[in-house]
Amino acid sequence: xxxxDVRSNELVPQHIPLSREEEKELLKKLGVRKGQLxxxxxxxxxxxxxxxxxxxxxxxxxKIVRNSRTARISTAYRMVIKG
Amino acid sequence: xxxxxxxxIQKIKFAYLSPDEIRKMSAIKIITADTYNDDGxxxxxxLMDPHLGVIEPGLRCKTCGxxxxxxxxxxxHIDLAMPVIxxxxxxxxxxxxxxxxxSCGRILLPKEQIKEHxxxxxxxxxxxxxxxxxxxxxxxxxxDASTRHLCPHCGAEQSKITLDKPTSFRENGHKxxxxxxxxxxxxxxxxxxxxxxxxxxxxxxxxxxxxALPVPPVTVRPSITLDSGERSEDDLTHKLVDVxxxxxxxxxNRDAGAPQLIVEDLWELLQYHITTxxxxxxxxxxxxxxxxxxxxxxxxxxxxxxxxxxxxxxxxKRVNFSARTVISPDPSLSINEVGxxxxxxxELTIPVRVTEYNANVIRxxxxxxxxxxxxxxxxxxxxxxRPDGRRIKVTEKNAEPIAETIxxxxxxxxxxxxxxxxxxNRQPSLHRMSMMAHEVRIMPYKTFRLNLCVxxxxxxxxxxxxxxxxxxxxxxxxxxxxxxxxxQEHILSPRFGGPVIGAIHDHITGLFLMTHGDTRFDIHQxxxxxxxxxxxxxxxxxxxxxxxxWTGKQLFSLTLPKDLNMSFKSKICQNCDTCMKEKCELDAxxxxxxGNLICGTVDEQVVGAFKGKVLDKxxxxxxxxxxxxxxxxxTKMAIGSIMIFGFTTxxxxxxxxxxxxxxxGDVLSQAxxxxxxxxxxxxxxxxxxxxxxxxxxxxxxxxxxxxxxxxDKAGQIAGKQLGLENSAVIMARSGARGSMLNLSQMAGCxxxxxxxxxxxxxxxxxxxxxxxxxxxxxxxxRGFVQYSYKSGLExxxxxxxxxxxxxxxxxxxxxxxxxxxMQRRLINALEDLKVKAxxxxxxxxxxxxxxxxxxxxxxPSRGIQGKAVDVDxxxxxxxGEKVFxxxxxxxxxxxxxxxxxxxxxxxxxxxEE
Ligand SMILES: [Mg+2]
Ligand SMILES: [Zn+2]
Ligand SMILES: [Zn+2]
Ligand SMILES: [Zn+2]
Numbered sequence: 001x002x003x004x005d006v007r008s009n010e011l012v013p014q015h016i017p018l019s020r021e022e023e024k025e026l027l028k029k030l031g032v033r034k035g036q037l038x039x040x041x042x043x044x045x046x047x048x049x050x051x052x053x054x055x056x057x058x059x060x061x062x063k064i065v066r067n068s069r070t071a072r073i074s075t076a077y078r079m080v081i082k083g
Numbered sequence: 084x085x086x087x088x089x090x091x092i093q094k095i096k097f098a099y100l101s102p103d104e105i106r107k108m109s110a111i112k113i114i115t116a117d118t119y120n121d122d123g124x125x126x127x128x129x130l131m132d133p134h135l136g137v138i139e140p141g142l143r144c145k146t147c148g149x150x151x152x153x154x155x156x157x158x159x160h161i162d163l164a165m166p167v168i169x170x171x172x173x174x175x176x177x178x179x180x181x182x183x184x185x186s187c188g189r190i191l192l193p194k195e196q197i198k199e200h201x202x203x204x205x206x207x208x209x210x211x212x213x214x215x216x217x218x219x220x221x222x223x224x225x226x227d228a229s230t231r232h233l234c235p236h237c238g239a240e241q242s243k244i245t246l247d248k249p250t251s252f253r254e255n256g257h258k259x260x261x262x263x264x265x266x267x268x269x270x271x272x273x274x275x276x277x278x279x280x281x282x283x284x285x286x287x288x289x290x291x292x293x294x295a296l297p298v299p300p301v302t303v304r305p306s307i308t309l310d311s312g313e314r315s316e317d318d319l320t321h322k323l324v325d326v327x328x329x330x331x332x333x334x335x336n337r338d339a340g341a342p343q344l345i346v347e348d349l350w351e352l353l354q355y356h357i358t359t360x361x362x363x364x365x366x367x368x369x370x371x372x373x374x375x376x377x378x379x380x381x382x383x384x385x386x387x388x389x390x391x392x393x394x395x396x397x398x399x400k401r402v403n404f405s406a407r408t409v410i411s412p413d414p415s416l417s418i419n420e421v422g423x424x425x426x427x428x429x430e431l432t433i434p435v436r437v438t439e440y441n442a443n444v445i446r447x448x449x450x451x452x453x454x455x456x457x458x459x460x461x462x463x464x465x466x467x468x469r470p471d472g473r474r475i476k477v478t479e480k481n482a483e484p485i486a487e488t489i490x491x492x493x494x495x496x497x498x499x500x501x502x503x504x505x506x507x508n509r510q511p512s513l514h515r516m517s518m519m520a521h522e523v524r525i526m527p528y529k530t531f532r533l534n535l536c537v538x539x540x541x542x543x544x545x546x547x548x549x550x551x552x553x554x555x556x557x558x559x560x561x562x563x564x565x566x567x568x569x570x571q572e573h574i575l576s577p578r579f580g581g582p583v584i585g586a587i588h589d590h591i592t593g594l595f596l597m598t599h600g601d602t603r604f605d606i607h608q609x610x611x612x613x614x615x616x617x618x619x620x621x622x623x624x625x626x627x628x629x630x631x632x633w634t635g636k637q638l639f640s641l642t643l644p645k646d647l648n649m650s651f652k653s654k655i656c657q658n659c660d661t662c663m664k665e666k667c668e669l670d671a672x673x674x675x676x677x678g679n680l681i682c683g684t685v686d687e688q689v690v691g692a693f694k695g696k697v698l699d700k701x702x703x704x705x706x707x708x709x710x711x712x713x714x715x716x717x718t719k720m721a722i723g724s725i726m727i728f729g730f731t732t733x734x735x736x737x738x739x740x741x742x743x744x745x746x747x748g749d750v751l752s753q754a755x756x757x758x759x760x761x762x763x764x765x766x767x768x769x770x771x772x773x774x775x776x777x778x779x780x781x782x783x784x785x786x787x788x789x790x791x792x793x794x795d796k797a798g799q800i801a802g803k804q805l806g807l808e809n810s811a812v813i814m815a816r817s818g819a820r821g822s823m824l825n826l827s828q829m830a831g832c833x834x835x836x837x838x839x840x841x842x843x844x845x846x847x848x849x850x851x852x853x854x855x856x857x858x859x860x861x862x863x864x865r866g867f868v869q870y871s872y873k874s875g876l877e878x879x880x881x882x883x884x885x886x887x888x889x890x891x892x893x894x895x896x897x898x899x900x901x902x903x904x905m906q907r908r909l910i911n912a913l914e915d916l917k918v919k920a921x922x923x924x925x926x927x928x929x930x931x932x933x934x935x936x937x938x939x940x941x942x943p944s945r946g947i948q949g950k951a952v953d954v955d956x957x958x959x960x961x962x963g964e965k966v967f968x969x970x971x972x973x974x975x976x977x978x979x980x981x982x983x984x985x986x987x988x989x990x991x992x993x994x995e996e
Contacts, residue, residue, distance in 0.1 A: 030921075036925075036929060037930070070938050074935070
């Protein structure tokens with residue numbers, strides 16, 4: 001792969017795909033259905049790269065860890081959708 | 084009664100009404116233009132036919148049998164003698180005529196191309212594109228097709244079709260009748276509609292040419308009976324009468340075989356009436372007028388604009404149980420209270436349900452009637468609602484008999500009474516503090532009264548401002564308002580985590596006069612101040628030469644919590660190089676020990692709205708009840724104090740001695756001369772250029788610098804003459820009102836006027852005003868004002884000053900409109916987001932927007948300057964001042980939470996508003 005990996009840019013937050021078990025645990029913790037999570041498109045540059053590596057599928061949950069002005073570090077979760 | 088039924092709307096489809104549908108939904112065919120007969124009864128098959136619904140009480144609808152509030156009305160229809168174009172669809176009709184063949188009706192594109200366009204549309208649909216994408220593709224198709232001159236299907240030659248506004252089409256100068264247009268539209272095959280963006284399953288293009296006209300129910304166009312007994316019809320009815328008349332004449336003439344010309348004239352007239360029936364502001368035709376000359380309000384006019392159905396009846400409505408009047412100040416009220424005029428209180432009511440526990444009390448209440456004549460205000464009762472829903476108006480006469488009938492299950496509508504909770508609001512409601520809950524105080528006269536400390540959150544003053552009041556009608560609403568919306572719960576602002584409610588103007592002046600230096604009050608003065616308090620103990624007096632006295636600091640301390648400890652700098656601090664702390668000459672170092680003000684002056688930095696540190700700490704550490712008490716107390720203290728000293732300001736506060744004036748004059752003329760030298764140097768080419776700037780820019784920067792310094796110097800000279808015995812200076816220094824800059828502009832010199840941050844340069848050819856030579860770059864010619872407001876300005880200076888002033892006005896006008904729009908968009912986006920109990924932010928679909936509110940879960944009004952906790956303050960509390968000072972090797976903490984640098988940013992925010 002000679003293309004640029006966007007994940008190497010410091011402004012791009014960490015995108016971590018969750019395993020089946022981790023997903024289950026998270027949804028239990030939050031008390032929500034998968035559909036209630038925020039979404040991320042498959043065409044998102046980060047997801048595209050993860051897809052190439054073969055780590056994401058549609059409907060999977062991605063954990064996003066980013067710097068926050070208020071909380072220093074904040075974690076969000078998004079479900080991968082088509083598009 | 085309509086029973087509530089909740090269903091979820093899955094989708095909404097829009098289509099045209101077909102003639103069949105119009106006839107199917109019609110309750111009756113309207114054929115006659117007459118409305119009522121001589122006896123005043125509606126004529127059958129007329130515009131007021133009882134099949135169309137009822138507007139008169141007592142009558143029944145002939146279609147559904149319902150009475151006035153039960154029947155919503157039913158549509159009727161008029162069969163048009165000749166087809167007529169619907170103005171609302173004129174654009175679509177034009178597009179269809181231009182893109183299809185005049186003889187075979189197909190799209191003017193070869194088969195393959197039609198297929199291509201169709202596929203492009205299908206793709207958009209498949210991709211889930213929205214209506215805009217869809218329209219875009221369809222428009223492309225229409226554009227391609229309309230440029231063809233020969234039909235690729237039948238070979239017919241196409242001619243140019245133009246629209247003669249508003250409703251007639253021409254083909255090579257020959258006029259197309261609506262009938263011809265309709266025939267052409269009918270020829271377009273269904274399969275050719277889809278590529279043009281039309282779904283043939285729901286509509287056919289020929290429906291845009293009307294053959295039947297729906298007649299709205301009478302409930303939509305009720306007639307009103309005037310006092311004289313005359314009937315006055317709705318504008319829509321008038322218009323429909325016109326339509327029916329012409330329709331009738333057209334049919335008669337056509338059937339009688341009248342000359343083509345007459346028929347065509349009538350046809351055109353019918354078209355005019357129907358066009359204006361839809362929109363009486365169609366461009367290109369004169370609006371239809373009432374006999375009086377007033378243009379008629381037809382369908383479009385009912386919906387459009389500020390007074391239209393959408394903006395004035397759907398997005399915003401007038402509400403009951405509300406009041407609006409002018410506001411005025413009353414320092415004897417608590418911040419939690421609002422004064423309501425008796426007249427308003429007697430109109431505003433609260434429903435009270437009668438139970439076995441309150442039945443007797445309520446009977447007594449009803450007995451009083453709607454206007455009890457007691458010495459003091461007592462609430463009366465305006466209405467009684469029986470369990471069967473009947474509302475009975477209570478009058479003085481029927482009060483007693485009604486009171487006897489009151490029983491459990493009745494509801495009475497009681498007038499406002501002291502202590503009721505109401506919502507109070509001032510537009511523009513930009514933040515949540517624009518609408519707060521207040522407790523009612525009934526008062527004489529006709530204005531709403533409020534404590535001055537709540538002016539900042541409402542941004543209210545008393546130059547004629549009006550405010551709105553809403554009376555809550557349910558127990559839940561009142562509980563919610565009391566807990567969440569009460570004024571005292573909003574002392575700390577979520578915008579910057581400091582107090583928005585606090586002392587302003589005279590309160591600050593009063594406390595300043597009271598506490599500055601060694602101010603003393605004798606027994607009479609002390610009692611006078613303290614008599615404003617309900618329950619307060621006279622502190623131990625001090626004694627000097629056998630005379631008892633109380634210090635201002637002592638009296639102020641009465642308002643403080645007994646265990647309050649803090650120390651910080653007051654607003655009047657001049658930031659001396661080494662702070663003398665307790666021994667500060669200006670009495671600018673505030674120290675509070677166990678609730679006693681040991682030293683320092685109380686001013687804006689102590690109790691002011693936005694900046695008061697003591698206020699901030701009390702609100703944070705002692706809760707909103709204590710904070711409210713504190714604010715109420717300092718209000719009383721400040722008013723008591725300022726009334727003992729007396730306080731006024733006038734133009735003579737800016738008087739300065741002749742020597743000072745001379746000095747200022749010298750400074751200014753020197754500066755002006757210096758600028759002249761700079762200009763000469765520039766013209767002689769010997770001005771030294773600054774790095775990174777052109778020669779012209781160098782001259783501008785240099786002269787601005789010189790003149791700026793001169794103005795500051797003049798201000799300083801003037802300021803030196805104005806000491807703390809001067810009222811204007813007291814206000815400026817204590818932060819009550821105005822600034823030292825304002826004062827120096829009044830007493831010293833106004834300084835350089837600027838537009839876009841530069842010296843004035845525009846106006847005439849190479850000069851600002853004809854009073855100067857062309858190309859003059861000197862100080863006077865470029866907007867330097869060397870006089871003060873007090874001394875008066877030269878005519879040229881006055882003009883320059885208004886140039887500078889104009890820029891400010893334009894800026895604010897532009898800024899408010901822009902920020903208003905930004906605010907609206909932000910609010911629309913956040914409108915129904917909610918922080919749930921688990922800390923997540925969710926929308927109405929219950930999907931997660933944010934996993935933790937603000938990412939850190941902190942309520943900004945509870946945090947400190949955006950941070951969750953102030954570690955320094957906690958340390959100070961736990962360790963005590965001495966240990967704390969050792970632990971933190973740096974300087975002793977100077978402020979509670981708010982740091983100096985934060986303050987300046989808050990100040991800037993405040994000014995921007
Ligand atoms: Mg005002
Ligand atoms: Zn009916
Ligand atoms: Zn053709
Ligand atoms: Zn000092």
